[in-house]
Amino acid sequence: MGEITKLTLVNLVSKIKSKEISALDACSDYVSRIVKSKKLNTFVTETLEQAISSAKKIDDNNLKEGILSGAPIAVKDLFCTINVETTASSKILKGFVPTYESTVTSKLWERGAVLLGKLNCDEFAMGSSNETSAFGNVINPYKVNDENIVPGGSSGGCSAAVAADLTVATVGTDTGGSIRQPAAFTGIVGLKPTYGRCSRWGIVAFASSLDQAGPMTKNVSDCALMLDAISGFDEKDSTSANTKKEEFLKNLNRNIKGLKIGIPKEYIVDDMPKEIQDLWDKGISWMKESGAIIKYISLPHTKYALPTYYIIAPAEASSNLARYDGVRYGFRASGKDLNEMYENTRSLGFGNEVKRRIMIGTYVLSSGYYDAYYLKAQQVRRLIKNDFDLVFKDVDAILTPTAPSSAFKIGEKKDDPISMYLNDVFTVPINLAGLPAISIPAGFDQSGLPLGLQIIGKPFDEQTVLNSAYALEEKIGFKSQVKDWWM
Amino acid sequence: MLIYLNFSSSLMSINKETVKKISKLSRIASNEEFENSMIKDLNSILKFVEQLNELNTSNTEPLSSVVDQKLYQRDDVEKKINEKKDILQNSPIKNENYFVVPKIIE
Numbered sequence: 001m002g003e004i005t006k007l008t009l010v011n012l013v014s015k016i017k018s019k020e021i022s023a024l025d026a027c028s029d030y031v032s033r034i035v036k037s038k039k040l041n042t043f044v045t046e047t048l049e050q051a052i053s054s055a056k057k058i059d060d061n062n063l064k065e066g067i068l069s070g071a072p073i074a075v076k077d078l079f080c081t082i083n084v085e086t087t088a089s090s091k092i093l094k095g096f097v098p099t100y101e102s103t104v105t106s107k108l109w110e111r112g113a114v115l116l117g118k119l120n121c122d123e124f125a126m127g128s129s130n131e132t133s134a135f136g137n138v139i140n141p142y143k144v145n146d147e148n149i150v151p152g153g154s155s156g157g158c159s160a161a162v163a164a165d166l167t168v169a170t171v172g173t174d175t176g177g178s179i180r181q182p183a184a185f186t187g188i189v190g191l192k193p194t195y196g197r198c199s200r201w202g203i204v205a206f207a208s209s210l211d212q213a214g215p216m217t218k219n220v221s222d223c224a225l226m227l228d229a230i231s232g233f234d235e236k237d238s239t240s241a242n243t244k245k246e247e248f249l250k251n252l253n254r255n256i257k258g259l260k261i262g263i264p265k266e267y268i269v270d271d272m273p274k275e276i277q278d279l280w281d282k283g284i285s286w287m288k289e290s291g292a293i294i295k296y297i298s299l300p301h302t303k304y305a306l307p308t309y310y311i312i313a314p315a316e317a318s319s320n321l322a323r324y325d326g327v328r329y330g331f332r333a334s335g336k337d338l339n340e341m342y343e344n345t346r347s348l349g350f351g352n353e354v355k356r357r358i359m360i361g362t363y364v365l366s367s368g369y370y371d372a373y374y375l376k377a378q379q380v381r382r383l384i385k386n387d388f389d390l391v392f393k394d395v396d397a398i399l400t401p402t403a404p405s406s407a408f409k410i411g412e413k414k415d416d417p418i419s420m421y422l423n424d425v426f427t428v429p430i431n432l433a434g435l436p437a438i439s440i441p442a443g444f445d446q447s448g449l450p451l452g453l454q455i456i457g458k459p460f461d462e463q464t465v466l467n468s469a470y471a472l473e474e475k476i477g478f479k480s481q482v483k484d485w486w487m
Numbered sequence: 488m489l490i491y492l493n494f495s496s497s498l499m500s501i502n503k504e505t506v507k508k509i510s511k512l513s514r515i516a517s518n519e520e521f522e523n524s525m526i527k528d529l530n531s532i533l534k535f536v537e538q539l540n541e542l543n544t545s546n547t548e549p550l551s552s553v554v555d556q557k558l559y560q561r562d563d564v565e566k567k568i569n570e571k572k573d574i575l576q577n578s579p580i581k582n583e584n585y586f587v588v589p590k591i592i593e
Contacts, residue, residue, distance in 0.1 A: 099573035195553050209552050235561050239554045307536040318513065325514070327586050329577035338589050339514070347516035355515055356528055362513045363501070363529065376539050378549030383542065385550060417528055418535050434553030459553075 004029040005165040009071055009222035010249070012168055013112075016058075016070035023070030026168075027055035027114055030072040034116065034166050039486040040139045042161040044077045045085050046117040054114045066112025068229055074167040076158050077118035078125055079105045079213075080202040084115070088204040089133040090123045092349030093330045102202025103237070104171055104213045104230045111229050116167055120157030123351045124321065125178055125206045128423040130156025131414055132353040140186060140407055141482040144447045149407045152182030158216045159186040163482055169217040169226050173203060175210045176309050177403075177427025180439035183216055184402035184452025187441040187480055189223045189469070190216045192427075194459045195434035196241035197227075199234030207316035208239075210309075210431040220440065220470045224248040227462060243460055251463055254471040257291030259464070262395035266302035267426055269404055275445045276401050283399050283442060283453045286475035292468070295395050299387040304380050305429035306421060311364050311377035312432070317354075318361025324349060356417065385433040392458050397468050400426050402439040402452035426454060436462045438469045441478040448481060501529045 004012065004026050015021040031048045051072060057063070058070050080086045080098035087093040101109075109115065122132040129150035130138040138156040140149040141164040151160040155172030159182035162170055172179040174192035183190025191214045198213040205211060215226030227248045234240040263284060268277070284294055326332035326345030333348050335341030350358070364373035391398070404425055413420045430437045436459070439452040453472065457465035506525045510517040571584060580587040 095579075096577050099576055100568075196556075235559060238558055239552065240559075241554070242556065242559065301542075304539055304542065307538050310532060311536050311539075322514075326579065327588055328574075330579070332579040335589060338591050340516075341589050342514040343516035346514050347521075350515070352524075355513075355521075356525070356532075358513050358515065359506075359509050359525055360529060360532055363505075363509050363533075366509070366512060373536070375549055376544060377536075378551055379544035379547040380539050380542060382547050382550035383544070385553065418531060421535075 005033050007168070008218050009169045010225055013067070013069055013071055017064045023055040023058040023114070024052070026070055027051050027072045030116060030166065030168070036487045037164060037166055040141065040160050040164055041136050042119055042138055042157045042164070042166055043074065043117045044087060044089060044120050044135050044157070047084055047115050048117070051114050051116050058112065058114070063112060066110070067225065068108060069112035071113045071168050072116050073108060073113045073169060074116040074119050074161055075105055075108070075170055076121050076155050076172045078121060078173050078204045079171065080204070081105055081115065081118065084118065086118065086204070087134070088124045089121050089135055090350065090354070091134040091331055092324045092346070093204070095331070096329045098202075100202060103199035103234045104203070107230050107232070108171070119161055119170065122154035122156065123354050124204065124317070125154040125173055125175055126317070126353050126357055127153040128177070128181060128420055129153045129408070129413065131410065132351055134351055137410055139486070141486075142186065142407065142449050143485060144449060148410050149449065150185065150410055152185035152407060154178040155182050155216060159183055159188060159190070162186070162188045162216050162218060163480065169215060169222050171213055171226070171230060172216050173211055173213050174431065175206050175313060176431050177424040179214050179216055180427050180437060180452070180454060181403050181423060183439040184441070184450065185407035187450030187478065188216060188218060189220055189438065189440050190214065191223050191227065191438045191462070191465070192430065192436065193227060193231060193462055194241070194436045196239050197231050197436070197460065197462065199232070199237040199240045201234055201236040205320040207313040208320060209316060210313060212431070220466060220473050221249060221252060223438070224252045224466050241460070246463065248463060248466055252470055253467055254290070254474060256468050256471045259292045259397065259468065260295055260395040261287050261292045261468070262295050262297035262391055262398040264297050264299045264302065264398060264400060266299050267400045269425060272404050273445070276404065276451065279443050279451050279453065280399070280401050283472065286472050287399060289475060290471040297391045297395060297398070299391060299429070301380065301383045301387050302429055305384055305432055306425055308377045308380045308384065308432060309424070309428045310360070310421060311373050312381065314357040314361035315365050315374050316361070318358045318365065321354070321358055381432050384429055388433045388435060396458070397464055398456040400454045400456065402426060402454040406445045406447070406449035406451055430456055435459060436465050438465050440469045440473055440476070442472070442476050443478070444481070501526055501533065
């Protein structure tokens, strides 16, 4: 006992299947760790008792067929879970108990996983530090000089929970970097699949043309297994891709000899710490050592990705969040007439960052400004996608840092939205182009905080992304430095 | 292009009146403090996004979705989803089979 939570997902499931470990023992170990880890504030809702009884059921009925048999898994509180409160970390959804299950999470349970609870995130997934959650900040399991550090965002509860061994793996969502940046900030693996690879049905929507669910795990093999579990066509999501089912874990291999890896010169940004440039250089040498061919490429519209994103994402959000009106679900404030009730409900129910984005989105879509902002951003989005289409004629994948810095202190960037947005400079272009990209832990900065490298692939070529990451992972030999200081 | 150039000078300045109008459209109640913080934040965000005007996109087709597949059509089969009880379950105020809202007809 006690060491079970250190096991990877692949190892844990195989030990449960071979009956070396019971599903109940696995679940109990996670439960006792979660109970002792309240300080990290990773969970919004815990379902520990149900988890124990589901685990017992798996043992009693010998349900060991599923590829995630007995795996105790908590998920981002953006996935609707039947009969379990789902809040998107917003006050406006407090008390909302879905009567249906998201496609992605239903696939987890069908394959034998057990729900531990719902993980904290930035409110409606809008943020890069988990500071916008209505339920308080998540604390990064890594610490610097006794100071608390953000876990990244928006999937900050997810990243901290995986790094602190409070869930064997998880699913997050990524609209502009919300899986990859927190993964980099906590020393774990995070994959944003190709847009359309995983169903968006039953996920609280932020920006529908950019949102995508994906795995966050201890290592690359676990990531491949999770993608096997959650991907696939879903008739309930009109943007879900009708591609053939792949077997990512089975086809995972480290042979990337002859693979052409692009290095985009536009990803060298002002004020990027030297240690991030050094890590990127190391990544390039590791790729070469693995037999890959390095090609220097240009993605000329990179600098326009963030401004494009900060028009398109708020525009879509302002439309998606129109549904929170205090009538059908969640929080409701009083008002003397219908409009006042709407206005009070939304003013008290939403936090500042969400209101800011609704306001921006409403403005750029409003009459007289639509062409100058929204249409313009959609046109630039095309140019950004064209950049990738062009370079992918010459290279098989692209290597970049995941974020321009390591995790920062809580409160450090809170007052300046633009400096917060700059965190996503390397991840946002990938969402705009709908591509798959992974972040893998690749080293530490001077103060001992983890740093990540990002590998970007062609649409629906997650296998090459995973294989390159698998090859790099072996070269890097990353070891978690989480010290359990909160227990 | 000329239109954009003319626009960009006026685009920059979000004033109190604009914030009031946008908060009305957004159905978010506004007050002095909210307006002041929004004037500051929205102007700084809009200044940031106006970099896009450096690009000539007059011949660029806008991209609204990266998915270029045809919309899928389900078989025309009746399914029992979204039953009345489920739909009403989460409503903060309901009465029998109805959502309850403040009076809208005088």
